[in-house]
Amino acid sequence: MTASAADILARAALPVLQRFPPETAHALGLRGLRAMQRFWKSPPFPANLATEICGLHFAHPLGLAAGFDKNGAYLDALGALGFSHIEVGTVTPRPQPGNPRPRLFRLRHIDALLNRMGFNNKGADYVAAGMQRSAYRGIRGVSIGKNADTPLDRAADDYVECLRKLYAVADYFAINVSSPNTQRLRELQAPEALADIILPLQQERERLGKMHGKRVPLFVKISPDLDGDGFRDLCATMKRHRVDGVIATNTTTGSQTLRAMAKDLGSGGFSGAPLAQGAVGILVELRREMGEEFPIIATGGIMDGEQALGRLRAGANLLQVYTGFVYRGPALLTEILAALPHVAD
Ligand SMILES: Cc1cc2nc3c(=O)[nH]c(=O)nc-3n(C[C@H](O)[C@H](O)[C@H](O)COP(=O)(O)O)c2cc1C
Numbered sequence: 020m021t022a023s024a025a026d027i028l029a030r031a032a033l034p035v036l037q038r039f040p041p042e043t044a045h046a047l048g049l050r051g052l053r054a055m056q057r058f059w060k061s062p063p064f065p066a067n068l069a070t071e072i073c074g075l076h077f078a079h080p081l082g083l084a085a086g087f088d089k090n091g092a093y094l095d096a097l098g099a100l101g102f103s104h105i106e107v108g109t110v111t112p113r114p115q116p117g118n119p120r121p122r123l124f125r126l127r128h129i130d131a132l133l134n135r136m137g138f139n140n141k142g143a144d145y146v147a148a149g150m151q152r153s154a155y156r157g158i159r160g161v162s163i164g165k166n167a168d169t170p171l172d173r174a175a176d177d178y179v180e181c182l183r184k185l186y187a188v189a190d191y192f193a194i195n196v197s198s199p200n201t202q203r204l205r206e207l208q209a210p211e212a213l214a215d216i217i218l219p220l221q222q223e224r225e226r227l228g229k230m231h232g233k234r235v236p237l238f239v240k241i242s243p244d245l246d247g248d249g250f251r252d253l254c255a256t257m258k259r260h261r262v263d264g265v266i267a268t269n270t271t272t273g274s275q276t277l278r279a280m281a282k283d284l285g286s287g288g289f290s291g292a293p294l295a296q297g298a299v300g301i302l303v304e305l306r307r308e309m310g311e312e313f314p315i316i317a318t319g320g321i322m323d324g325e326q327a328l329g330r331l332r333a334g335a336n337l338l339q340v341y342t343g344f345v346y347r348g349p350a351l352l353t354e355i356l357a358a359l360p361h362v363a364d
Contacts, residue, residue: 025059025100029348033312035239041123041132045345049088052096057088061101068359072314072336073236073263075158075190077103080331083354084318084339085109085162085193085240089140091150098155100349101356103133103257105155106266106339107146108162109195114142115166118200124284126291131324132342134270137200143184150188161185162193162240171305173202175216179223189235194220197242197269199288205242205266208249213239217260236263236314243268243297243319250301254308264314266339271319276355291342293319299333302358306334323351331359 032051036044068079082104083097091107098105124133140146150159163181165174178194185192187193194216196207206212216317220237228234239262241253257265272278277293298319305315317335321327322343330338343351 026350056096056099059099080337082339084341094153094155094262104158106160109164111166130292133287135200158190164195191236238264240266243271266316268319324354327355
């Protein structure tokens with residue numbers, strides 16, 4: 020069975036899944052993918068789509084964003100669809116339940132989701148063991164964060180503990196300091212706070228690198244809601260401390276209009292189409308601030324092939340999808356991969 024057969028099956032399954040509450044649909048969808056995974060066979064990717072970032076070989080630019088496979092339990096099933104990379108997590112040192120349900124909402128009429136999951140995950144040990152068992156051959160990113168009950172001034176300990184526990188199974192780490200759903204987490208984007216996390220992580224990486232014989236790059240995932248000064252400070256901090264790359268962006272707490280539209284649903288981060296414009300703006304600014312060579316992974320509102328192409332043309336090295344994949348399933352991968360060769364034109 021080919022990836023296009025996966026598209027057809029998914030096209031039939033998606034309307035059924037969307038009758039369930041979003042989090043139930045997510046769990047059912049993942050289980051369905053796993054049940055069918057041995058039947059998929061993603062087609063070989065054109066060699067001109069391959070790209071090398073920080074010494075890592077990506078078969079093509081398109082990956083799955085963090086939060087879809089929180090525990091790295093579905094790497095094989097998701098990998099079989101053809102993602103070049105999958106970002107597992109966000110993982111915290113200790114398991115935690117996340118926020119009370121409901122905490123994930125569809126805003127179908129505007130191609131968006133609202134979530135306040137709050138890093139629900141089974142903890143770093145569990146995730147590391149599962150990833151060890153996986154046969155996924157693409158690039159494995161691991162997004163790391165702090166437990167909800169860890170005070171902000173001890174956050175670095177949590178990030179370092181995750182690094183230690185997951186180093187052997189990770190190809191890159193994403194330092195998540197931008198989720199709106201863990202109280203005060205975004206304060207960790209401020210220059211001193213970020214340096215206080217990056218420096219111990221780099222020190223520990225030095226030690227682990229020798230032990231494991233590999234240097235795992237550290238990327239920072241940023242918020243789309245920073246103001247101009249906050250953004251420039253963040254860029255300066257990433258430059259000063261030689262961060263390996265950036266993932267832009269996480270979900271947005273939204274404009275007033277967007278918040279008004281979803282006021283009955285409570286707080287959270289918006290993803291999908293309403294995020295696109297802001298995410299592109301940040302991508303363009305990042306490329307300008309950080310220079311030509313700096314690795315940038317673009318995510319936020321990539322809902323079709325045209326958006327994907329636009330991000331690459333605006334300077335992204337890699338792309339990640341989440342909400343578009345929720346609504347469109349594997350057909351989105353097919354469309355984006357078909358659109359990409361035109362980059363070479
Ligand atoms: C339900 C849900 C859970 C998410 N969980 C995480 C997470 O744990 N860590 C993270 O870095 N980003 C998380 N994200 C953000 C996505 O990785 C992505 O940055 C964002 O949704 C923008 O991409 P999109 O518009 O394609 O969805 C989550 C998004 C959604 C919708």
